[in-house]
Amino acid sequence: MDYSELVEAINEKDMKKANMLCARIIPILKKYLISTVGATPENAEDAVQKMFEYVIPKIQNNEIQSPSGLLSYMLTSARHSYYKILREYDLMDYEMINEQLVNEPDQPWRLLGEDKESILLRCLNQLKSQYRKLVQFMFDHPNADTEDIAEYFDISVNNVWIRKHRVIQQLNECVRAKYDK
Amino acid sequence: MNNTETIEFSKRIDSYIRGRLKQSEIDKIWIDFLKNPIHYEWFETELHLRSLIEKADKGKKALVALSVESSQTKSKSKFKNLILAAAGVLILAIGLWFTLLNKTQNASHLALTFIDPMEMAGTGIIRSEDQALSEIDIEINRALALAYSRDYEDSIDRFSMLLNRDLTISRKVRIELNLGILYYNMSEYESAERYLQTVIETETVSAAIEEQARWYMANVYLKMGDMNESLRTAKMGDQIGGRYHFLLSDLITNLENWMEQHNQ
Numbered sequence: 238m239d240y241s242e243l244v245e246a247i248n249e250k251d252m253k254k255a256n257m258l259c260a261r262i263i264p265i266l267k268k269y270l271i272s273t274v275g276a277t278p279e280n281a282e283d284a285v286q287k288m289f290e291y292v293i294p295k296i297q298n299n300e301i302q303s304p305s306g307l308l309s310y311m312l313t314s315a316r317h318s319y320y321k322i323l324r325e326y327d328l329m330d331y332e333m334i335n336e337q338l339v340n341e342p343d344q345p346w347r348l349l350g351e352d353k354e355s356i357l358l359r360c361l362n363q364l365k366s367q368y369r370k371l372v373q374f375m376f377d378h379p380n381a382d383t384e385d386i387a388e389y390f391d392i393s394v395n396n397v398w399i400r401k402h403r404v405i406q407q408l409n410e411c412v413r414a415k416y417d418k
Numbered sequence: 419m420n421n422t423e424t425i426e427f428s429k430r431i432d433s434y435i436r437g438r439l440k441q442s443e444i445d446k447i448w449i450d451f452l453k454n455p456i457h458y459e460w461f462e463t464e465l466h467l468r469s470l471i472e473k474a475d476k477g478k479k480a481l482v483a484l485s486v487e488s489s490q491t492k493s494k495s496k497f498k499n500l501i502l503a504a505a506g507v508l509i510l511a512i513g514l515w516f517t518l519l520n521k522t523q524n525a526s527h528l529a530l531t532f533i534d535p536m537e538m539a540g541t542g543i544i545r546s547e548d549q550a551l552s553e554i555d556i557e558i559n560r561a562l563a564l565a566y567s568r569d570y571e572d573s574i575d576r577f578s579m580l581l582n583r584d585l586t587i588s589r590k591v592r593i594e595l596n597l598g599i600l601y602y603n604m605s606e607y608e609s610a611e612r613y614l615q616t617v618i619e620t621e622t623v624s625a626a627i628e629e630q631a632r633w634y635m636a637n638v639y640l641k642m643g644d645m646n647e648s649l650r651t652a653k654m655g656d657q658i659g660g661r662y663h664f665l666l667s668d669l670i671t672n673l674e675n676w677m678e679q680h681n682q
Contacts (some may be wrong), residue, residue: 240453264453264536265448265451265452265455266452268462269448269451273441273444273448277566278535278536278566278567279561279562279563279564279566279567279569282559282563282566283563287489308449308452309445309449311450311452312445312448312449349465349466349469350466350534352531352532352533352534353466354469354470355461355468355530355531357467357470359668374473375471376470376474379471379472379474379475386583395421395425397423398424398425398428398429399424399425402424402428402460403425403462405460405463406460408463408467409456409459409460409463412459413670414664415664
């Protein structure tokens with residue numbers, strides 16, 4: 238995504254375009270909060286909204302220069318907005334969640350959704366034969382690492398990473414097709 | 419993305435999912451997701467695939483445990499290996515699709531088990547300065563927040579109370595759609611049907627909302643065991659050709675195949 242477009246839309250007060258561009262990143266920002274600080278979806282929604290209320294004037298005042306600086310700023314501001322929401326409502330909660338800033342290994346698993354799993358299950362059936370064999374092996378050997386897979390299929394470890402990525406790409410295309418146009 | 423970048427990306431995602439990254443490294447990944455939303459989709463797909471693999475593994479372990487217990491109680495150890503081997507063969511035969519095989523007797527397995535509350539209709543984020551959030555919109559968002567936290571009953575109460583207010587057609591339709599979703603998730607399919615039907619029958623409803631409502635309605639009929647009505651509704655929704663087109667056409671194909679197999 239080209240963030241200069243968002244900056245331009247905000248500066249020109251083109252709210253329709255700004256909304257459209259924000260709509261693309263709002264789900265990711267919400268999921269960032271759900272995953273990293275264990276926010277509930279409604280708190281994540283509020284925090285992202287407050288983050289935009291804070292960041293937009295900064296953009297209008299040209300206080301953020303580079304696109305990556307803007308993105309980093311958005312993540313930090315979203316986190317701070319979330320803590321602020323907790324602080325406003327419940328000090329105890331704030332103290333508890335604040336401790337969770339230390340990285341937890343199960344962070345990403347908070348993002349699982351039953352509907353996506355169900356669609357993915359249907360998509361597995363549509364994989365090309367060679368990719369299906371790889372996935373079948375992964376299901377049969379859930380603890381196999383990349384080296385084990387490389388040995389079984391007699392390919393290099395790098396090739397395993399690439400094949401696994403192709404599987405993910407194919408599955409994602411299938412899931413996307415079922416969700417969107 | 420060239421091969422080197424692909425390998426690097428896959429390794430980073432693997433480390434993230436395995437919980438091996440520091441928070442600063444995690445933030446870098448999320449900045450990448452914001453720059454390239456497709457990278458986030460790949461990550462989420464990989465996460466769900468791993469979850470399915472773990473669930474399948476737990477299912478297999480449960481099957482083996484059951485076989486071991488059975489062998490101990492019935493025949494001590496003589497046939498234990500045979501039963502374990504049989505369990506192994508069974509596991510291999512069931513393989514990847516074991517979760518689907520027990521469901522062939524009832525087409526309701528084709529229906530959504532749950533509708534993600536994120537699919538519910540809310541309000542926009544950014545408004546121009548003269549466009550303040552109305553009190554009704556705030557109430558809608560509050561009811562939505564309850565649904566996000568899976569407090570469906572309270573969410574239904576709030577949405578139902580809102581229906582007694584003086585609403586624009588657009589707000590009324592959004593609330594009824596949300597009520598349809600909430601009742602679906604509470605397995606109260608007759609109530610879900612009633613609200614979704616009202617949405618569909620609204621003369622000025624947008625094609626996008628109508629398609630969404632017909633998609634859920636087709637699922638409601640599946641849950642209620644009315645395959646013909648489900649197929650008819652899915653076909654009407656599919657004619658709109660919007661966001662739910664692939665889900666609807668997939669459902670139509672699967673449902674027609676199921677009906678053919680079961681002579682219905």
